[in-house]
Amino acid sequence: MRKIGVRGTFFDFVDDPWKHVGAEAQAARFLADGLLVMTDGLIEAFGTYEALGPRHAGIEITHIEDRIILPGFIDGHIHLPQTRVVGAYGEQLLPWLQKWIFPEERKYRERDYAREGVRRFLDALLASGTTTCQAFTTSSPVATEELFEEAARRNMRVIAGLTGIDRNAPADYADTPENFYRDSKRLIAEYHKKARGLYAITPRFALGASPELLDACRRLKQEHPDCWINTHIAENPAECRGVLLDYPDCPDYLAVYEKFGLVGPKFSGGHGVYLSDGEFRRMAESGATVVFCPCSNFFLGSGLFRLGRATDPEHRVRIAFGTDVGGGNRFSMLNVLDDAYKVGMCNNTMLDGSLDPGRKDLAEAERNKLSPYRAFWSITRGGAEGLYIDDKLGNFTSGNEADFVVLDPNGGPMAQPWRQSLIREDGGPRTLEDAASLLFGVMMVGDDRCVDETWVMGKRLYKKNN
Amino acid sequence: MRKIGVRGTFFDFVDDPWKHVGAEAQAARFLADGLLVMTDGLIEAFGTYEALGPRHAGIEITHIEDRIILPGFIDGHIHLPQTRVVGAYGEQLLPWLQKWIFPEERKYRERDYAREGVRRFLDALLASGTTTCQAFTTSSPVATEELFEEAARRNMRVIAGLTGIDRNAPADYADTPENFYRDSKRLIAEYHKKARGLYAITPRFALGASPELLDACRRLKQEHPDCWINTHIAENPAECRGVLLDYPDCPDYLAVYEKFGLVGPKFSGGHGVYLSDGEFRRMAESGATVVFCPCSNFFLGSGLFRLGRATDPEHRVRIAFGTDVGGGNRFSMLNVLDDAYKVGMCNNTMLDGSLDPGRKDLAEAERNKLSPYRAFWSITRGGAEGLYIDDKLGNFTSGNEADFVVLDPNGGPMAQPWRQSLIREDGGPRTLEDAASLLFGVMMVGDDRCVDETWVMGKRLYKKNN
Secondary structure (H helix, E strand, C coil): CCEEEEEEEEEEECCCHHHCCCCHHHHEEEEEEEEEEEECCEEEEEEEHHHHHHHHCCCEEEECCCCEEEECEEEEEEEHHHCCCCCCCCCCHHHHHHHHHHHHHHHHHCHHHHHHHHHHHHHHHHHCCEEEEEEECCCCHHHHHHHHHHHHHHCCEEEEECEECCCCCCCCCCCCHHHHHHHHHHHHHHHCCCCCEEEEEEECCHHHCCHHHHHHHHHHHHHCCCCEEEEEECCCHHHHHHHHHHCCCCCCHHHHHHHCCCCCCCEEEEECCCCCHHHHHHHHHHCCEEEECHHHHHHCCCCCCCHHHHCCHHHCCEEEECCCECCECCCCHHHHHHHHHHHHHHHHHHHCCCCCHHHCCHHHHHHHCCCHHHHHHHCCHHHHHHCCCCCCCCCCCCCCECCEEEECCCCCCCCHHHHHHCCCCCCCCCCHHHHHHHHHHHHHCCCHHHEEEEEECCEEEEECCC | CCEEEEEEEEEEECCCHHHCCCCHHHHEEEEEEEEEEEECCEEEEEEEHHHHHHHHCCCEEEECCCCEEEECEEEEEEEHHHHHHCCCCCCCHHHHHHHHHHHHHHHHHCHHHHHHHHHHHHHHHHHCCEEEEEEECCCCHHHHHHHHHHHHHHCCEEEEECEECCCCCCCCCCCCHHHHHHHHHHHHHHHCCCCCEEEEEEECCHHHCCHHHHHHHHHHHHHCCCCEEEEEECCCHHHHHHHHHHCCCCCCHHHHHHHCCCCCCCEEEEECCCCCHHHHHHHHHHCCEEEECHHHHHHCCCCCCCHHHHCCHHHCCEEEECCCECCECCCCHHHHHHHHHHHHHHHHHHHCCCCCHHHCCHHHHHHHCCCHHHHHHHCCHHHHHHCCCCCCCCCCCCCCECCEEEECCCCCCCCHHHHHHCCCCCCCCCCHHHHHHHHHHHHHCCCHHHEEEEEECCEEEEECCC
């Protein structure tokens, strides 16, 4: 039994800031001088140093100064085998897949290549402060195996699964529904709930899935109801149109997944740019999750996710945020927050009525504003809720797994320290509000350079080379 | 007379890539092993090391390896006194000005504060590889004076001018047309064409300018016809509507500036998100320039600049790119290219006809695609053309001022080197096409960390702390 402590300035969330319009700080928790006590990687106690310190006098305590410690970031949608083709030039979703993505993903059939890809992928995540991801792999099992194996060696919590596609892909990349079913069964037995691995039944997207493949997913979910389901939904107009041509009996994109019994708790659909209000409502009612990937939606030109609509209390959908590397061009969830803020602001110029009075909706516009509270909740506690792992991690509550990131609010480009000094002339934040304002500077002016350390299960796995 | 050389891999432009659709490489120039010979900060010769080296055997040569050397970046639109409020939360243009910007800009009436701001501003530019900017200052002369003085000490080419506003600003920030005219006259005499300074008559924007202020600008331009004119145009829907209410005799935004004789060569209008085809055409015919500021247009939610429309050969407008700090949230022109690419891709999902067949325009969509050629041309040679300083700088042609940036294509986040290795397994680029592909990785996956050195007039002013 290894009991240790970390003393420093802590910031996390106990509730959803979208539930506290006008008083978002109520959703957050801030300890200017806190202590996190961990036993074997789990949080045993969390409170002020003043209160907890004397009770844990004998343990080894690491004192981290001039930093803000947050729960580790959660990337709800990322593609392991696109690590090397991040930022590939010039195409929208469908031609981009054919030109850049499938040829690279094919390489992951070779174990050595997959192993190198996994290593670089997890290194890049940890250097970005991301401690948990929900990842797509490839249509061949090698990449999935290597990802779970390496994540287990690093003791990282990862949700992933063999990524099935049997249509609209090169012949030597597509798989059959039979192989997909058989390989998924084997991988579930081998990796689901082993170490910190969680298995997601993963049909790549409806446009790449025959009814037989989706039926295999249905059977897998029925036979393994505690598995996750991860896919894409309503990302790009041409994709949406293709799906409705392939599934003419379905009135909309979501209906395809509903038809095969996949939509419910632990179901994630990436993107959702073109989801209708009705689809949002059905996702909300079923407990399904949409994963917002703004860097990707900009980079591939897919469109503007309607964040203020998805967070409408009338049909509040669970939401995680994701990089969608390589559709997204950055590994850092801080860059995701930068672009997510911009998506919200662009939406709001439509919603303020200045271009079209008929579209005026100030309540929706308010929900589009990605305050630092909403932003950092979304990539910590909110992401955990979206991925149904909030019983395990996402904030510093006792019993949770001790994954956290140590942020340097001045760690980014040269312009950052003076900007931040407008909030605090010297030293770290003393109030919750100051901390939130500094965090907005981290996401809009800073980047992964602000990630000074990343800890997983109470162990430091990344330290920035200052 | 000080003659020196720099040997390395060089990349610059001899023509506009938009004129070479399908063969953009023809606009670029690449020397895998080149030599730049400089005398007193001016380029004396540029060619292969093989050809030039023997002819310059006696001079001191700095050999820069594993890097790509480009002309210094040009930021066509930036606000000096917003350096500290970069990334300020939550508002569109007009309320953002009132809440965050005017209170900060007011501080620049104090010389000490202005001096610190200028120092940090130019430091941030150099660390981003930006060697020339066209800057807004404030309504009081102090900031303008300090900017020209410090730029002269660093020997940097800067275009700037007292920034006039006499409406829609706090009473203690707004100035009178008489003061503006008098102070501008004095500053022109003091700083225009002194050291590398160039003076821009700078009415902030039409919404902040009375007819009397714009008339003062007209007189200044008549009396100093070789001065520049810098302002904003058609940034935000509410701003545009306000301008047309203030100037009911003008049919559109551009007409306000036309009415006062300001539109022509050396006129820059920042943003232009809501310019009509007719306004583009009139700007093109007059030789005026629009400055595209994508980070800002996203950050303030202003909208999507129609790059493919502005570059229509039927009415090709001169274009520079700008950060628009603090409306833009990043000092680096590489981040500007990241967001500019995204703006183009978002436009294209409208133009491919998948959402609205009536808007299909594939030629315009092609022009929206910000290839690395178009991108780096726009922030070097193209920016120089836009600002009418291409007789002085922008590429490595003999006679030009030797401002350049040394890029490390692997200098960005942890994920970058493996991404770049897909193009070149080891060493620097050997072909123009490889260099362009690496540069796309610099702009979409890298950032200012890729700026390893920045040289101004043949002198190294910035070196990254590796």
